[in-house]
C-alpha cells in the first residue's frame with residue numbers, strides 16, 4: 096500500500112490530467128447539442144420525427160454520477176498497480192484545436208446525412224468489392240465511413256464527445272482482466288492481438304502497462320491504421336495489419352490474449368459469429384478474450400431507453416440485434432468459457448477464457 100503522500104500525489108496528478116480533458120469534451124458536447132437543436136428548430140416541420148423510446152432513460156445527474164464512479168474505479172485501478180497513471184495523449188494544443196475544427200466543420204454534413212437517412216455514401220464504384228458490403232456504410236452518419244484519413248483524424252474526438260470524455264477510461268477497464276492473466280509472467284514471451292484496433296487507443300494503454308508485450312493490431316481500414324501508427328510511434332514491439340476480424344491472418348493457438356473494443360455492435364450477426372470462431376481459433380488454450388462494447392438490454396435497466404435511442408440517432412444498423420445477443424452462449428459454442436461481465440458506465444467488459 097502506498098504511503099499517504101504518494102497516494103495524495105497520484106490523486107492530484109490523476110485529477111490534473113482527467114478534469115481538463117473532461118471539461119474539453121463535455122464542452123464540445125454541449126456546443127454540439129445546441130447547434131443541432133438550433134438546426135432542428137430552423138428546419139421546423141420538415142425535420143424527421145424525433146427519436147422515441149418507452150423504456151427508461153437516465154437523466155444527466157444519473158449519467159454524471161455513473162461517470163464519476165467510472166473515474167473513481169479508474170483511479171483505484173492505478174492505486175492498486177493494475178496499470179500506471181494513464182496518459183491519454185490527445186495531442187499538443189495545435190493538434191487538439193485542429194481536431195476540434197475538424198469535428199465542428201463536419202457537423203453540418205453529419206446532420207444532413209442523419210436528416211436524409213443517407214448512410215451509403217461510401218459505397219461507390221471505387222470501393223465496391225474492396226471491402227465487404229456491410230463495412231461500406233457511413234456508420235454514425237460519419238463522413239468517409241471508415242475509409243478516409245479525415246474520418247480517422249476525427250474519430251477520437253467524435254467518440255470522446257459521444258461518451259462525455261469517458262471513452263478512454265472505459266477502454267482502460269479492459270486492462271483489468273489482462274492484468275489478471277499477465278501478472279508474474281514475462282511480457283516479452285506473451286502475444287496479444289487487438290481486433291478492430293481503429294486509431295490504436297487501447298493499444299496505447301496496453302503499452303503503457305506492458306511496454307515490451309508484442310502486440311498486433313488488426314483493422315480493415317488503412318486510414319485508421321495510419322492514424323494508429325502515428326499515435327503509437329513512441330512504442331516498439333507492435334505490428335499493425337489490414338485484415339478482417341472474420342479472417343485473421345495468424346496461426347491457430349498463437350495468442351495469449353485477444354482484445355476487441357467497440358466492434359461487435361457494428362458487425363452483422365453472421366459476422367459476429369465468424370469473428371468469435373476466429374478469436375477462439377487463434378487463442379492458445381487458456382488464452383483470454385476481452386470483449387469491450389456497449390451495455391446490452393437489462394445490464395443497467397435504467398439505461399435501456401438510451402440504448403434503444405442510440406441507433407435512431409446514429410447510423411448503427413446492427414446495434415438493435417447486438418442489444419439482445421447472448422454472447423456467453425455464442426462463445427461457448429467455440430470453446431470460450433464465460434468468466435464474467437463488468438459494466439463500465441455505458442460500456443461492458445466481457446471476459447472469456449479459451450478452454
Ligand SMILES: C[S@@+](CC[C@H](N)C(=O)[O-])C[C@H]1O[C@@H](n2cnc3c(N)ncnc32)[C@H](O)[C@@H]1O
Pocket residue numbers: 230241254266290291292293294295296297313314315316319338339340341355356357358361
Ligand atoms: C467503432 S471503431 C472501434 C475502434 C477501436 N477499437 C476503439 O477503441 O475505438 C470500429 C473499428 O473496427 C473496424 N472494423 C469494422 N469492421 C471490421 C472487421 N470486420 N474487421 C476488422 N476491422 C473492422 C473499423 O475499421 C473501425 O476502425
